[in-house]
Amino acid sequence: MAERVVDRQNQYLRIEGVTKRFGDFVAVDNVSLGIFKGEIFCLLGGSGCGKTTLLRMLAGFESPTAGRILIDGQDMAGIPPYERPVNMMFQSYALFPHMTVAANVAFGLEQERIARPEIDRRVGEMLDIVKLGEFAKRKPHQLSGGQRQRVALARALVKKPKLLLLDEPLGALDKKLREHTQFELINLQEQLGVTFVVVTHDQEEAMTLASRIGVMNKGQIVQVGTPTEIYEFPNSRFVADFIGSVNMFEGRLIEDEPGHVRIRCEELDTTVFVSHGISAAPDARVFVAIRPEKIEMTRGQSADGENCVGGVVREIAYMGDLSVYLVRLDGGRMVRVTIPNIERHDERIVWDERVVLRWQPSSPVVLTQ
Amino acid sequence: MNDRGVFRNSILGLGLAFLYIPILSMMFFSFNNSRLVTVWDAENSPTLRWYVRLFENEQLLGAAWISIKIAALSASGAAILGTLAGLVLTRFGPFRGRALLSAMTTAPLVMPEVIMGIAMLLLFVAFEQMIGWPAGRGLLTITIAHITFTMAYVTVVVQSRLAGFDDALEEAALDLGARPATVFFKITLPLIMPAIVSGWLLAFTLSWDDVVISQFVSGPGSSTLPMEIFSRVRRGVSPDINALATIMVLIVATGVVASTIWMKRQERKRLLEEQMARSDTP
Numbered sequence: 319m320a321e322r323v324v325d326r327q328n329q330y331l332r333i334e335g336v337t338k339r340f341g342d343f344v345a346v347d348n349v350s351l352g353i354f355k356g357e358i359f360c361l362l363g364g365s366g367c368g369k370t371t372l373l374r375m376l377a378g379f380e381s382p383t384a385g386r387i388l389i390d391g392q393d394m395a396g397i398p399p400y401e402r403p404v405n406m407m408f409q410s411y412a413l414f415p416h417m418t419v420a421a422n423v424a425f426g427l428e429q430e431r432i433a434r435p436e437i438d439r440r441v442g443e444m445l446d447i448v449k450l451g452e453f454a455k456r457k458p459h460q461l462s463g464g465q466r467q468r469v470a471l472a473r474a475l476v477k478k479p480k481l482l483l484l485d486e487p488l489g490a491l492d493k494k495l496r497e498h499t500q501f502e503l504i505n506l507q508e509q510l511g512v513t514f515v516v517v518t519h520d521q522e523e524a525m526t527l528a529s530r531i532g533v534m535n536k537g538q539i540v541q542v543g544t545p546t547e548i549y550e551f552p553n554s555r556f557v558a559d560f561i562g563s564v565n566m567f568e569g570r571l572i573e574d575e576p577g578h579v580r581i582r583c584e585e586l587d588t589t590v591f592v593s594h595g596i597s598a599a600p601d602a603r604v605f606v607a608i609r610p611e612k613i614e615m616t617r618g619q620s621a622d623g624e625n626c627v628g629g630v631v632r633e634i635a636y637m638g639d640l641s642v643y644l645v646r647l648d649g650g651r652m653v654r655v656t657i658p659n660i661e662r663h664d665e666r667i668v669w670d671e672r673v674v675l676r677w678q679p680s681s682p683v684v685l686t687q
Numbered sequence: 688m689n690d691r692g693v694f695r696n697s698i699l700g701l702g703l704a705f706l707y708i709p710i711l712s713m714m715f716f717s718f719n720n721s722r723l724v725t726v727w728d729a730e731n732s733p734t735l736r737w738y739v740r741l742f743e744n745e746q747l748l749g750a751a752w753i754s755i756k757i758a759a760l761s762a763s764g765a766a767i768l769g770t771l772a773g774l775v776l777t778r779f780g781p782f783r784g785r786a787l788l789s790a791m792t793t794a795p796l797v798m799p800e801v802i803m804g805i806a807m808l809l810l811f812v813a814f815e816q817m818i819g820w821p822a823g824r825g826l827l828t829i830t831i832a833h834i835t836f837t838m839a840y841v842t843v844v845v846q847s848r849l850a851g852f853d854d855a856l857e858e859a860a861l862d863l864g865a866r867p868a869t870v871f872f873k874i875t876l877p878l879i880m881p882a883i884v885s886g887w888l889l890a891f892t893l894s895w896d897d898v899v900i901s902q903f904v905s906g907p908g909s910s911t912l913p914m915e916i917f918s919r920v921r922r923g924v925s926p927d928i929n930a931l932a933t934i935m936v937l938i939v940a941t942g943v944v945a946s947t948i949w950m951k952r953q954e955r956k957r958l959l960e961e962q963m964a965r966s967d968t969p
Contacts (some may be wrong), residue, residue: 399861406862412855424925425873426863477863574850674732 322460330355330513332377334384338371347537348385353476358507360524363534364560369517373483374532376515377406379390390480400429405479409486411470413458420445420454427478443672444476446578447506453472464495471503475510484516488523500526521561525549533557549609554687558607565613565653567606574600578626579604579684585651591624598686605685610654611683617644617667618674626676628652641666645673695797707747717929724924737930747931750915754895755959757911761833762890766883767888768834769841774875776842777849793843795836804903807832810902824906832904833894840885848882 329352332653338346346368349683353359361369362599376387378399389403405426420441427437445451448468458466467490474482487503488496504527507514513535518524524544532542533556552558555566567591570685573580581590581604590606598604621628632652633644636659643655652676657667667673716724718733725858741747772792776785795803811821811828821827856878860870898913916928 333964346700377858377862379861399858400864400866404862408855408859410855412853412859412872414856414860414874425860425865429864429866429869456964459957462964465964473859473863565931 326354328355332388334386336382339383343358344537349539355513356511357529358527360516360518360528360531362518362524362531367534368537369534373485374519376686377404377483378402389607403480405474405477406483407470407474407487409489411466413469418455418457422469423473423476448472463491482514486518488527555685564607565608569604569606570601571598571604575669580592585649586627587649588627590682591679592605592682592684596684606629607683607685608681610656612677613655614676615655615673619672621674628674630674631671689815713929714933717933724926737927741927741930750910750912754912757830758891761830761894762887763833765841765890766887767837769886770883772842772844773849777846782867793839795839800899803836804900808903824904825909828904829901832900837890837893840889844886845882849880872875
């Protein structure tokens with residue numbers, strides 16, 4: 319797959335201090351964001367975090383209580399949805415049930431008073447791109463879920479919008495189809511070079527699609543970064559916990575050097591050595607987050623030293639490609655460890671075996687908030 | 688057949704008899720040769736004599752024509768106003784006076800017809816005295832009165848259709864560059880059309896068989912068919928009324944049966960198409 323052409327100089331969409339209140343409820347709380355031309359930006363968050371409200375403000379269905387939205391330098395205040403250079407793909411697809419596939423796709427072009435032959439040509443082109451050429455004369459109810467999704471996409475893209483907004487684009491598809499469609503969506507975006515803003519609650523979807531992710535919680539953007547940054551370097555307990563699974567231990571900072579820190583964790587009954595510096599007050603209360611796949615598990619009786627704890631296997635979940643182990647530490651705390659099943663006939667660790675858990679000094683993330 | 692089956696079937700038979708014996712006996716006696724409606728003249732029946740008489744009766748045919756005109760006009764008026772009211776009540780949020788509008792549009796559903804009739808009559812008389820319009824009572828006043836009370840039914844039907852309408856459809860049309868008026872005529876209207884049509888048919892039927900309100904607001908030369916039948920029956924039931932009623936029942940029954948068959952077919956076609964769509968590759 320070709321590397322996406324993202325113009326990092328050109329902040330195509332600027333959201334400046336946007337707030338939206340519904341009565342007393344603050345749906346979107348002072349959000350500022352810059353989105354680059356040609357990227358796929360995912361707004362990720364749980365239900366009610368304000369991501370859909372933010373998307374609806376971009377489309378023009380809601381107007382911000384405060385703040386500005388600029389698309390390509392133009393302030394969108396007071397511009398109705400039908401005059402914005404933006405198209406949206408709805409979660410329910412919102413296909414017009416009384417029109418054929420071709421009429422659905424042509425609807426947007428007809429509003430621009432383009433000549434009929436030109437409309438027909440562009441509709442045909444678009445339907446070929448989403449591989450629906452032979453379904454042009456069907457009505458939406460005569461299509462399968464995946465086909466409807468592609469009609470919705472074609473209808474939104476045929477107007478060549480500067481910005482395409484996608485509300486849970488894969489939410490209504492089953493798992494197998496979703497994975498397939500994710501890659502199709504990325505290919506299509508690269509082919510057409512349109513900037514995508516995707517709203518989703520599905521972290522896996524966000525990780526595969528996005529060039530950058532904005533994690534939202536309670537109306538605020540908590541962290542913005544590439545999928546790798548968000549996963550490997552979460553900036554808060556919320557993000558670490560929301561994306562993937564994580565083992566979180568509370569501890570006290572006992573040594574704070576520019577190149578490393580040491581943290582005493584009572585729950586682990588050991589000291590965690592982290593090979594990078596952090597910015598926190600000495601003796602501060604901090605949290606150590608370690609991803610389950612970054613823990614190494616071996617059979618063994620006792621553990622001593624830093625970054626090393628002993629425990630007993632309590633639960634094993636075999637998932638095929640990997641196995642999830644729940645290990646009870648000697649202090650009583652449960653720890654989640656995932657081990658890839660590389661060998662088919664491996665002598666796997668089983669229930670109630672004593673194990674030793676170790677991790678690299680570079681693996682833990684230290685969180686202060 | 689076991690006991691329960693017998694019981695069930697006899698109850699069903701009783702129910703059907705209760706519903707249809709009056710109509711069937713009326714149809715049966717329309718072929719009676721006797722001048723007395725309730726005495727069966729076995730020698731000369733069946734006969735089409737009353738049907739022939741009916742089509743020679745200019746007065747009844749004229750009344751039927753007036754009824755059709757009034758019903759069609761008032762149903763169309765009620766469909767337009769009822770649709771607008773339904774739209775306003777579902778789409779315009781909580782505006783001032785919404786509760787009042789909602790109560791007033793649906794009031795005729797529960798208001799006794801006699802009261803509606805008197806109120807209308809008083810209003811028309813007062814208007815005539817004040818501004819000279821409507822001059823006298825006749826087709827126009829009956830039509831207006833019928834619009835007022837049938838509109839409620841259209842409003843209710845349209846409102847319930849709009850309540851189950853995905854708002855995203857209208858938003859999608861706006862998003863694709865359609866102005867609000869275009870959205871209404873190209874998206875909303877076609878999609879609520881079935882509700883408007885059934886509202887229109889309901890209004891037509893209600894107007895067609897209304898006697899009470901028409902009685903109050905009609906004038907000379909504007910007797911509707913039900914009014915004409917009513918006044919004839921008061922002078923004694925004549926068999927040609929049976930013939931007329933039989934024709935009306937047959938027309939309605941044909942319409943209902945045809946539309947039921949058509950709807951069943953559409954439904955089956957739709958199910959089949961959905962099954963085909965599911966079996967397609969994604």
